[in-house]
Amino acid sequence: MTTPIEILNNPFLNKGTGFTMEERKELGVAGLLPPRVQTLEEQEAATYAQYQSKPSDLEKRLFLMEIFNTNHTLFYYMFSQHVVEFMPIVYDPVIADTIENYSDLFVDPQNAVYLSIDNPEGMEEALKNAANGRDIKLIVVTDAEGILGIGDWGVNGVDIAVGKLMVYTAAAGVNPADVLPVVLDNGTNNKELLENPNYLGNRHERVRGEKYDKFVDDFVQAAEKTFPNLYLHWEDFARQNGAKILNKYKNDITTFNDDIQGTGIITLAAALGAMNITGEKLSDQTYLSFGAGSAGCGIAARIFDEMLQEGLSEDEAKSHIYLFDKQGVLFDDMDDLTPEQKPFARKRSEFENADQLTDLLTAVQTIKPSIMVGTSTVPGAFTKEIVQEMASHVERPIIFPLSNPTKLVEATAKDLLEWTDGKALVANGIPVDPIEYKGVTYNIGQANNALVYPGLGLGTIASTATVLNDEMISAAAHSLGGLVDASQPGAAVLPPVSQLTKFSEDVAIAVAQSAVDQGITKEKISDVKEAIEALKWEPKY
Numbered sequence: 001m002t003t004p005i006e007i008l009n010n011p012f013l014n015k016g017t018g019f020t021m022e023e024r025k026e027l028g029v030a031g032l033l034p035p036r037v038q039t040l041e042e043q044e045a046a047t048y049a050q051y052q053s054k055p056s057d058l059e060k061r062l063f064l065m066e067i068f069n070t071n072h073t074l075f076y077y078m079f080s081q082h083v084v085e086f087m088p089i090v091y092d093p094v095i096a097d098t099i100e101n102y103s104d105l106f107v108d109p110q111n112a113v114y115l116s117i118d119n120p121e122g123m124e125e126a127l128k129n130a131a132n133g134r135d136i137k138l139i140v141v142t143d144a145e146g147i148l149g150i151g152d153w154g155v156n157g158v159d160i161a162v163g164k165l166m167v168y169t170a171a172a173g174v175n176p177a178d179v180l181p182v183v184l185d186n187g188t189n190n191k192e193l194l195e196n197p198n199y200l201g202n203r204h205e206r207v208r209g210e211k212y213d214k215f216v217d218d219f220v221q222a223a224e225k226t227f228p229n230l231y232l233h234w235e236d237f238a239r240q241n242g243a244k245i246l247n248k249y250k251n252d253i254t255t256f257n258d259d260i261q262g263t264g265i266i267t268l269a270a271a272l273g274a275m276n277i278t279g280e281k282l283s284d285q286t287y288l289s290f291g292a293g294s295a296g297c298g299i300a301a302r303i304f305d306e307m308l309q310e311g312l313s314e315d316e317a318k319s320h321i322y323l324f325d326k327q328g329v330l331f332d333d334m335d336d337l338t339p340e341q342k343p344f345a346r347k348r349s350e351f352e353n354a355d356q357l358t359d360l361l362t363a364v365q366t367i368k369p370s371i372m373v374g375t376s377t378v379p380g381a382f383t384k385e386i387v388q389e390m391a392s393h394v395e396r397p398i399i400f401p402l403s404n405p406t407k408l409v410e411a412t413a414k415d416l417l418e419w420t421d422g423k424a425l426v427a428n429g430i431p432v433d434p435i436e437y438k439g440v441t442y443n444i445g446q447a448n449n450a451l452v453y454p455g456l457g458l459g460t461i462a463s464t465a466t467v468l469n470d471e472m473i474s475a476a477a478h479s480l481g482g483l484v485d486a487s488q489p490g491a492a493v494l495p496p497v498s499q500l501t502k503f504s505e506d507v508a509i510a511v512a513q514s515a516v517d518q519g520i521t522k523e524k525i526s527d528v529k530e531a532i533e534a535l536k537w538e539p540k541y
């Protein structure tokens with residue numbers, strides 16, 4: 001029997017002043033609350049007013065976390081009323097601030113699971129105890145070695161898993177009772193953390209090699225055994241681990257890497273949105289990725305796959321794609337390429353000036369890209385000179401500076417529009433308000449995987465798909481098309497975040513239908529919309 005105090009202290013059950021008098025008598029909380037009964041709407045209005053009074057974005061986020069920690073329904077109802085305003089606060093970019101300061105700001109574990117490489121035998125018990133009898137359908141797991149573009153944040157990185165799951169619920173209605181945030185604490189190489197007396201994680205450098213691989217595998221086995229209906233979302237692993245882990249498990253369990261696959265989908269959708277505006281074909285484009293890590297290669301792979309679907313051969317498609325990383329343009333004679341970079345590495349013999357292709361300006365002058373995507377973590381890398389060089393070769397340069405958080409973006413949308421006299425088609429990873437330029441209002445798409453991973457997850461879970469495959473991913477990318485009126489001056493390349501809940505549903509339906517059409521579902525699903533509606537959760541008493 002749950003005691004009155006336990007009810008008030010359980011954010012899944014607590015309604016606070018939202019409990020009716022009858023509920024208060026029945027649950028024994030009558031004298032444990034102020035006498036006034038409030039509706040959810042009244043609670044939201046009062047709480048939102050408190051939120052607005054907070055002096056900074058960080059204070060606003062900390063306040064919202066207090067609401068989340070005490071009353072999930074109120075938190076998500078308030079989120080549903082202020083999606084556009086709350087996304088940059090709950091999620092990117094303000095989440096970066098709370099991650100950097102997590103150990104110093106710590107007040108509540110927020111139902112997260114902290115698995116330690118120093119105590120692998122405790123995994124299954126921790127997962128079971130955190131689930132507390134719930135049938136967990138979605139885990140977001142990170143080892144926090146590649147948080148956004150800010151790098152290694154050790155156990156502090158658990159907050160990215162917490163924040164990503166909040167967006168799953170706010171955007172797609174994934175039930176907060178069905179989810180679990182998990183951090184794999186493998187130590188940290190972040191000196192600032194190791195020297196911080198408040199740091200709450202394992203105080204040693206990251207473990208590499210077999211012991212780490214076994215730690216990850218032990219986690220996968222424990223999670224899959226404990227939660228038989230699990231969709232496992234990998235987030236913010238370092239470049240050398242993300243793809244290796246995904247490739248190891250993606251054909252055997254229902255799993256997804258957001259930085260690789262989620263970003264690939266949303267950036268392809270943005271590129272297709274740009275094609276809608278210019279009327280061109282993707283397979284006629286010249287694509288340059290500045291930064292070829294998890295995200296950069298994930299996007300390139302998605303662009304490549306789409307060019308094949310448009311009828312190009314593999315060699316023809318590869319001839320349109322160029323990767324640029326720390327070495328400059330990537331060539332197949334380099335001995336330090338990652339497995340994900342290799343398929344797109346070029347031949348030096350293609351260029352007279354191959355050895356000069358080590359700076360972005362020379363690369364743009366030589367390659368003449370029509371699409372340039374930044375996933376480099378190098379702020380300001382897309383300079384005015386480089387952008388105007390690109391614009392001198394193409395009518396509508398498509399430029400997506402995607403590095404997060406805001407301080408790392410390769411170029412701002414405002415600069416790109418001014419430098420190209422309004423011709424650039426722009427998307428950023430962070431949210432950007434509409435920009436007025438020469439009498440036109442430019443809407444800037446947010447090419448952030450948060451616009452697609454929630455619907456992708458909801459659709460995959462609702463379909464009971466045994467795996468998440470390329471067909472389902474392609475269906476997700478295409479489901480975002482047609483939502484923007486491309487004929488309008490200043491049209492965005494992606495639908496606005498104000499429509500996030502609407503198009504998350506579109507993504508979910510497309511993904512679930514793809515799984516059903518392929519016959520890869522555990523259960524027989526006769527109506528995907530029904531299956532999705534049955535799974536969705538709404539914040540109401």
Ligand SMILES: NC(=O)c1ccc[n+]([C@@H]2O[C@H](COP(=O)([O-])OP(=O)(O)OC[C@H]3O[C@@H](n4cnc5c(N)ncnc54)[C@H](O)[C@@H]3O)[C@@H](O)[C@H]2O)c1
Pocket residue numbers: 146147148149150238239258259263266290291292293294295296324325326327374375376377378402403404405408428429430447448449450
């Ligand atoms: N918008 C989105 O949805 C989204 C999704 C994923 C990642 N990102 C952002 O993209 C960035 C990279 O993320 P990731 O997960 O791919 O990290 P990563 O470490 O896997 O990749 C970064 C790549 O940039 C390269 N790089 C670093 N400095 C460079 C330089 N001076 N010149 C050229 N290349 C350079 C690195 O060598 C690496 O290959 C981060 O800022 C992240 O926040 C955005």
Ligand SMILES: O=C(O)C[C@H](O)C(=O)O
Pocket residue numbers: 092147148149236258259403404429448449450
């Ligand atoms: O977290 C985000 O905002 C998007 C992406 O997953 C990233 O790592 O930047």
Ligand SMILES: [Mn+2]
Pocket residue numbers: 148235236258259
């Ligand atoms: Mn990420």
